[in-house]
Amino acid sequence: MSSGSSIPYHLRHNKAVDRNLFVDLLTKVNNVKNISDYTYISFGGPYLEDFKVINSALKIKKMISLEVDENTHKRQKFNMPLSCIDIGKEPLCSGDFLDNYTFAKRKRHIVWLDYTDPAKINEQLGEIESISNKLNPFDILKITMNAHAETIGRDLTLPINNDPREYRARKLEETLGAYLPYPLNDNHSGSKTYPTTLLHAVKKAMRMGISSRSDLVIEPVSAFIYADGQTMLTATAVVLKNEEVKINRFFSKSRLSAWPFLNRDWESPRNITVPSMSLKERLFIESLLPHASAQEIIDSMEFLLADDHRSTTKQLKTFIEYQRAIPWFSKVVF
Incomplete structure (x- = not known):
């Protein structure tokens, strides 16, 4: 669930940029709803770094960390930086948590599902669909997924210098299943284009999840890619009532409409990979x-x-x- 989180932030400059942009986004939301009243749910990793930042920057005090690995859960207990973080008595996977947690209508949530395992993309998209169905107006959902094309694999019966995109397109169609955004060809599975294909699959999963709730829509807010090793995709959306979208009240009142990093169509993610510098x-x-x-x-x-x-x-x-x-x-x- 959170194996990538074991790498310290000082070795992941680009992920730290993504995190800071997320905090910046949430400060905009604070113009509409008191962000300190939200419950923050995420994969804390052994150091619970994100939780410290979210609490410090936004004064959020209700926080829930999800962790499936027993040893990482023990490290969380040892490294616990804040008494307001609930890590649970025992390790718990995100799927089990989402199946049993009630997103009360009078409470608001920020959920960051930070996936790292590219072998579980279909399962992850299923969780995205499931949680999208449970969220309420002004809830915020952020997704991080491995978007490194090499992880799709290649046809081992062919020479190593053979173009792997045809094989990867076929493999992706099988993997994405119901979340396939459109018929794929070679151009959808290259190293530069795969993050966009995956972003469109995330969009479809979210919309499938909320499709049964005719009074609500899930609106894209931002989408980025970065690489501190492998390419990662990160996308954030907000749940809104239909009338909020029609009159554009949320985006104008929050001032997100003037935010330079706003991405409301998710046609493609923006690259935030910065140079390594002394x-x-x-x-x-x-x-x-x-x-x-x-x-x-x-x-x-x-x-x-x-x-x-x-x-x-x-x-x-x-x-x-x-x-x-x-x-x-x-x-x-x-």
């Missing part, structure tokens, strides 16, 4: 902003931050766009 490199780059372009920064540094010029340029443009959401990590010697 402290000195980052300080130098920021000293050239806000006026310098990516190319001007490269010219000033006289070296590349990535494997090639194109990758460096792309990552620097991302850094410039998301600079405010990029955390500072530094080694502290006691």
